[in-house]
Amino acid sequence: xxxxxxKESFAGKVYQxxxxxxxxxxxxxxxxxxxxxxxxxxxxxxxxxxEIQDVPPTDWPxxxxxxxENVSGDPVTWAxxxxxxxxxxxxxxxxxxxxxDRENRTAEDAAKTVKDVLAAINVPLIxxxxxxxxxxxxxxxxxxxxxxxKNCVIGKAQEANYKxxxxxxxxxxxxxxxxxxxxxxxxxxxxILITQMGFDKERLIxxxxxxxxxxxxxxxxxxxxxxxxxxxxxxxxxMQPPILADVGMYVWKVKETQAAEADVPNWGNVEQRGIxxxxxxxxxxxxxxxxxxxxxxxxxxxxIQKFIDELN
Amino acid sequence: xxxxxxxxSIIAKxxxxxxxxxxxGPIQEIATRQWKEGSGMIDxxxxxxxxxxxxxxxxxxxxIQEVVPLPVCLDTTNFSAVEAGLKVHNxxxxxxxxxxxxxDPERFxxxxxxAKYNAQIIGLxxxxxxxxxxxxxxxxxxxxxxxxxxxxxxxxEDLYLDPLxxxxxTSQDHALHVVKAIKMFQEMNDPAMKTVVGLSNISNGCPKxxxxxxxxxxxxxxxxxxxxxxxxxxxxxxxxxxxKKTIDDVLSGKSIDDAxxxxxxxxxMDIFMNKTLYAHSYLEM
Numbered sequence: 001x002x003x004x005x006x007k008e009s010f011a012g013k014v015y016q017x018x019x020x021x022x023x024x025x026x027x028x029x030x031x032x033x034x035x036x037x038x039x040x041x042x043x044x045x046x047x048x049x050x051e052i053q054d055v056p057p058t059d060w061p062x063x064x065x066x067x068x069e070n071v072s073g074d075p076v077t078w079a080x081x082x083x084x085x086x087x088x089x090x091x092x093x094x095x096x097x098x099x100x101d102r103e104n105r106t107a108e109d110a111a112k113t114v115k116d117v118l119a120a121i122n123v124p125l126i127x128x129x130x131x132x133x134x135x136x137x138x139x140x141x142x143x144x145x146x147x148x149x150k151n152c153v154i155g156k157a158q159e160a161n162y163k164x165x166x167x168x169x170x171x172x173x174x175x176x177x178x179x180x181x182x183x184x185x186x187x188x189x190x191x192i193l194i195t196q197m198g199f200d201k202e203r204l205i206x207x208x209x210x211x212x213x214x215x216x217x218x219x220x221x222x223x224x225x226x227x228x229x230x231x232x233x234x235x236x237x238x239m240q241p242p243i244l245a246d247v248g249m250y251v252w253k254v255k256e257t258q259a260a261e262a263d264v265p266n267w268g269n270v271e272q273r274g275i276x277x278x279x280x281x282x283x284x285x286x287x288x289x290x291x292x293x294x295x296x297x298x299x300x301x302x303x304i305q306k307f308i309d310e311l312n
Numbered sequence: 313x314x315x316x317x318x319x320x321s322i323i324a325k326x327x328x329x330x331x332x333x334x335x336x337g338p339i340q341e342i343a344t345r346q347w348k349e350g351s352g353m354i355d356x357x358x359x360x361x362x363x364x365x366x367x368x369x370x371x372x373x374x375x376i377q378e379v380v381p382l383p384v385c386l387d388t389t390n391f392s393a394v395e396a397g398l399k400v401h402n403x404x405x406x407x408x409x410x411x412x413x414x415x416d417p418e419r420f421x422x423x424x425x426x427a428k429y430n431a432q433i434i435g436l437x438x439x440x441x442x443x444x445x446x447x448x449x450x451x452x453x454x455x456x457x458x459x460x461x462x463x464x465x466x467x468x469e470d471l472y473l474d475p476l477x478x479x480x481x482t483s484q485d486h487a488l489h490v491v492k493a494i495k496m497f498q499e500m501n502d503p504a505m506k507t508v509v510g511l512s513n514i515s516n517g518c519p520k521x522x523x524x525x526x527x528x529x530x531x532x533x534x535x536x537x538x539x540x541x542x543x544x545x546x547x548x549x550x551x552x553x554x555x556k557k558t559i560d561d562v563l564s565g566k567s568i569d570d571a572x573x574x575x576x577x578x579x580x581m582d583i584f585m586n587k588t589l590y591a592h593s594y595l596e597m
Contacts, residue, residue, distance in 0.1 A: 185481055188591035230589045238597065239589065
């Protein structure tokens with residue numbers, strides 16, 4: 001008897017999102033589980049954005065800071081380097097310097113940085129706050145206005161501040177990241193609340209909260225997988241926005257990416273270890289459902305690009 | 313269907329304060345109200361009660377039975393408090409129920425006390441290893457508890473199996489596991505094993521307005537599965553029994569006049585059946 005390939009077909013489909021106004025990037029749009037092209041359409045590969053910051057990355061470990069040694073003192077130079085030298089598909093500008101416990105930069109400062117970076121690049125821009133819910137609701141509003149009509153991604157809107165941030169993203173024609181803390185039911189709830197404000201669900205990106213290998217990665221993996229299954233098998237429109245994995249931020253603070261080889265000789269070379277840690281974390285989350293990745297180390301990005309090409 | 317009134321719990325501020333001050337007024341008022349609303353037994357939840365648990369349980373049992381002609385469900389992890397409560401329990405109003413034993417060896421002494429005082433007992437189908445994953449695991453643990461109960465000399469008719477209701481907001485797939493477990497438990501003996509649930513836990517963590525809806529419809533589902541008793545809000549359960557026909561009609565595909573009600577029932581049942589993902593605003597979708 002001839003072998004018949006088992007096929008799953010799903011009622012639901014992930015929304016396809018296009019970001020950027022000059023060069024654009026497209027992700028989502030599939031009606032199958034990640035990379036399972038045999039089951040359905042998988043029209044777009046995941047998109048990787050290089051993370052940069054509005055202030056020098058003094059909190060990044062040396063091994064990843066070294067990759068941006070001569071450019072990270074200025075966000076514009078840094079952004080151009082990622083676009084022109086590293087062929088970035090997208091840039092993720094994290095306005096971490098606006099955090100009250102950091103440089104406490106003002107919303108006006110942040111807006112100027114956004115404008116300057118946008119003027120220097122033609123790839124899509126993702127604009128992230130400092131993850132301080134009060135400050136973000138001021139900073140991201142100013143940033144969204146500064147980037148008006150540039151079809152950026154604004155994030156992250158959380159339960160405590162989604163109203164102002166979603167309104168600003170809506171008024172200035174951006175996409176929006178909705179983040180909840182590792183709970184699929186709260187993730188669905190936040191997407192409902194945001195769409196109830198009149199925000200188009202096809203402009204949303206879900207961030208179920210990332211975690212690094214060894215630090216709860218399996219929780220993120222499982223939540224992403226369940227979100228995708230709800231989108232496909234239950235045709236749940238609230239769970240059909242693409243998923244973000246904000247990888248670099250979580251990976252480059254765990255001890256495995258930082259501990260010196262002299263202290264833990266059996267762990268091997270610290271630089272290679274960090275790159276591997278980011279690659280494995282990003283790769284795992286991509287196969288669980290993430291369509292947009294934010295990463296830091298150029299070598300890890302290269303490895304994931306190769307992984308994507310091989311899976312396709 | 314036996315409703316065990318749930319309102320006398322140390323978790324409620326008013327009840328806790330009355331317990332601390334040994335103020336009979338609020339306790340008797342709440343017990344009386346639950347009796348009038350249809351409770352056949354009153355749950356007295358005094359928590360772990362490590363200090364003075366014996367006195368507190370005795371005071372609760374006598375305070376309740378002074379005004380209400382019902383048996384008491386003695387709800388604590390403190391063995392000596394349970395034993396003290398059983399000593400003063402007035403069996404003229406029915407036999408007391410111990411809440412609870414489980415498959416955790418630390419909880420076996422509850423069975424010894426049940427046998428000694430000829431009390432009924434709840435067997436929570438959890439072991440030492442954490443929460444059961446599905447209905448089958450619950451049934452496996454139930455079988456072990458039944459074996460243990462017989463060793464202690466407790467007739468199986470006096471054992472109420474409790475599959476452990478979990479929060480739908482965080483453990484949605486367990487809603488259906490519990491329904492299945494209730495069916496499986498009954499098959500495990502002839503006459504069928506008695507079953508009980510702590511019903512309101514299904515809606516724990518959900519918005520206040522949603523809680524009665526989730527409680528009532530889930531109760532109807534469990535009733536249809538053959539549930540014999542529930543620790544619950546008697547007022548809500550009386551409403552559920554009144555609405556049961558409507559709910560059963562909707563579930564069997566019939567149309568009812570009240571369109572809004574029909575949508576509410578369908579959406580809620582889809583949550584329990586794991587057909588749609590729970591979110592606090594699921595009724596608005």
